[in-house]
Amino acid sequence: MSEQSLKLRMPVRSPEPGWIRLERDHALFQQLVDTHVVRTAMEQVEGGSGQVLLAEKRRQLAASLRITPSVSPYLHKVLEAVRKLLRLEQAVELYVTPSPVINAFCMPLPDGKGLLVVVTSAAVDLFSRAELLFLMGHELGHGILGHHRLPGSALLNPSDDSLRLGFDEVMKLLCWMRAAEISADRYGLICCQDPSIATRSFLKLASGLPGQYLGTGEDFDDQMDDWAKHRIAGEGMDETHPLLPIRVRCAHAFAESDYFVELFGAGEAPPRLSMEGADEACHAELTQMDADPSHIDSLDYAEEVMGFLSLAGFLLAASDDHVGTVEYHWLTQLVGRDLAERARAFAGEAGYEAYCREIFALGAGIADDLDRAGCMKLLQEIGIIAVVDGHVHPNELASLRMIGEALRLPSHLIDVAAKDLGRGEDRRLRLGA
Ligand SMILES: [Zn+2]
Numbered sequence: 001m002s003e004q005s006l007k008l009r010m011p012v013r014s015p016e017p018g019w020i021r022l023e024r025d026h027a028l029f030q031q032l033v034d035t036h037v038v039r040t041a042m043e044q045v046e047g048g049s050g051q052v053l054l055a056e057k058r059r060q061l062a063a064s065l066r067i068t069p070s071v072s073p074y075l076h077k078v079l080e081a082v083r084k085l086l087r088l089e090q091a092v093e094l095y096v097t098p099s100p101v102i103n104a105f106c107m108p109l110p111d112g113k114g115l116l117v118v119v120t121s122a123a124v125d126l127f128s129r130a131e132l133l134f135l136m137g138h139e140l141g142h143g144i145l146g147h148h149r150l151p152g153s154a155l156l157n158p159s160d161d162s163l164r165l166g167f168d169e170v171m172k173l174l175c176w177m178r179a180a181e182i183s184a185d186r187y188g189l190i191c192c193q194d195p196s197i198a199t200r201s202f203l204k205l206a207s208g209l210p211g212q213y214l215g216t217g218e219d220f221d222d223q224m225d226d227w228a229k230h231r232i233a234g235e236g237m238d239e240t241h242p243l244l245p246i247r248v249r250c251a252h253a254f255a256e257s258d259y260f261v262e263l264f265g266a267g268e269a270p271p272r273l274s275m276e277g278a279d280e281a282c283h284a285e286l287t288q289m290d291a292d293p294s295h296i297d298s299l300d301y302a303e304e305v306m307g308f309l310s311l312a313g314f315l316l317a318a319s320d321d322h323v324g325t326v327e328y329h330w331l332t333q334l335v336g337r338d339l340a341e342r343a344r345a346f347a348g349e350a351g352y353e354a355y356c357r358e359i360f361a362l363g364a365g366i367a368d369d370l371d372r373a374g375c376m377k378l379l380q381e382i383g384i385i386a387v388v389d390g391h392v393h394p395n396e397l398a399s400l401r402m403i404g405e406a407l408r409l410p411s412h413l414i415d416v417a418a419k420d421l422g423r424g425e426d427r428r429l430r431l432g433a
Helices: 023-033 036-046 051-063 073-085 121-126 129-145 152-156 167-192 195-207 220-230 244-255 258-263 275-287 303-318 325-335 337-369 372-387 394-406 411-427
Strands: 091-097 104-108 114-120
Touching (some): 073 167, 114 121, 303 394, 337 372, 337 394
16 A cells, blocks of 8 residues: 555544453463562562653653654654544653664653653654554554563563573563564554555664665565574574564454454455454464473584583573573573583583683584584574573673684684674664563
8 A cells, every 4th residue: 555545544443452462462461470570670660659761751851852743743643643543542742862773662651641652763764654653553552551561671681680580481571572562563553554554664674774665575474484494593582572574474464353354344355364363373473483492402413512512502601790590591402401511510610711721622623523604503503592591791792702713713704693692682672662
């Protein structure tokens, strides 16, 4: 659908969060809220005083542009259209912040009586009006569903041990965060009313390109299939957002559901799916990124290589001051419990320098036997240990470099592996908290 032909239809009734919210989002949210650590984090953020929110609002007031009808009649109208479509009665403050990266987020106003949305200048510049309806609908959807109540990033990067989750809970949190994005996308779809508009926004988000270079992207899915084919063990499990092609498929499922069709007073085409069917389709898409720890494929190499990988993996796990539960769990799944424990014991006995000497000795033997591509694959497969706890510590990067050097990889290839790790962190910031 072209921008000119976009005729917005008014929903026949108020969109119902209970129907729109993905079942998986609802169920995982409840399970997480029932855990002690998550409740502690929620209390710290909500805390009753609104001071955390006030600090963020002050930051926006100082560094961004608050949208009023006179500051930007265009953006004010887009916001009003979204509010009308979602029948949102609470106050919404919209800010635009200068940034070359397409991004946005939503949080409650400090008084708890409305929502604050921040959109980057790149999003405003690159997105068409219809795509901005999708983006703002998505962000307000997060707000309406109260996703901000569960502070995901604070739990992924805990400031102290009282907020540290175990492996299963971190994975559950990430699964919930990805499901929450799909729920929010559904609000975006109610506003832009056409999954092809959502797809165009995802093409822009993926590429940073303006519309003149982009088509409709019907085969964007193939990118996903190719990713699935080439991914290394466990890649995807640590993402806070679903891969964009997954979001495209989920958007289509919702737009073809009876709920969506009936929300606009029954359309020309009968719905293809029941709402349960749409939820099931989304569930099937999302599970591709799931972190079922029993599904981590263990590595299978010759004994000498496995010995090297266990030492290298433990070094990475121990690089950010302490050996995290999640990292150690991964190591045991990748190399087996025996080898992981042997590496831990050796680290305790040998001391850092002797430990590193052993890594170099084993690495040299492997580099004699394997070609560069083989060594690179080993570095990437074990490098995952550095990201599984949700952040990459500078010491972990230094250890990764050392492991690459032990395998006699040239520095430009080690850079590739290091960038792969950093990429995981960048993506974390995309499209909203
Ligand atoms: Zn989002």
